[in-house]
Amino acid sequence: MANGIFITGTDTEVGKTFIAGGLARMWLKMGKRAGVMKPIESGCVRSDGVLQPRDALFLKEMSASIDDLDLIVPYRLEHPLAPSIAAELEGVEIDLENVKSIYQQLELKYDVVLVEGAGGLLSPLYKTFTNVDLIKLLGIPVIVVARNALGTINHTLLTVGCARSSGLTVLGIIINNLSPNDDLSTNDNPRVIKELSGLPLLGVIPFLPVPHCENMELIADLLDEHVDADLLREM
């Protein structure tokens, strides 16, 4: 049976999709089959009447998944808001048990299934149900993606503290450089976060200075080079 990993972040736009896609591709190249899921995607752009789920499409492409897009992303929402708010505005009902049963189908088919959350741990997915509740429902551990910039120590430790107090298992932290320009904090963030969290630092990912849509292999190579493969292999 597959190992599921939930990819969460300290915030929205920290690189969860970039890293989940890169990991899936990296594993594919190593001969390990990775399934992917973005259970609820908000901010989908409507094109020809169809909501286009950018994250799920990227994950599907990077993992070379042949799964139906509706399994990868069972719920698509248009408003670029927390899913619970978008769902309310759009009158969409989200059945979390359905998400779990789709996850379980994928789990049977793959060596590992990467599930990307929406926003951060406490972002609401549906009514009062948050990413934390979804992770508990799926019963899988978490990797935290954090941006490498001033403020990240606080955001990362808050995320780790929330995960721990909710009883989640955190496998480790990946620190992601979202900009080519370092700030004064960039060099020390990884060391300080590792020390203060007491968690494995799975990698520090450099900024990739090229458009990525056509560069799936470059992203996989970047992850391969900068993620601690031994630590990931143990998972």
Ligand SMILES: Nc1ncnc2c1ncn2[C@@H]1O[C@H](COP(=O)(O)OP(=O)(O)OP(=O)(O)O)[C@@H](O)[C@H]1O
């Ligand atoms: N290491 C990197 N180098 C260059 N660009 C990056 C890197 N990591 C992420 N990006 C870019 O930063 C933007 C945000 O990343 P991404 O979409 O993966 O964030 P996210 O956490 O998944 O956001 P969301 O909360 O919307 O799902 C994207 O345009 C992505 O391609």
Ligand SMILES: [Mg+2]
């Ligand atoms: Mg994303």
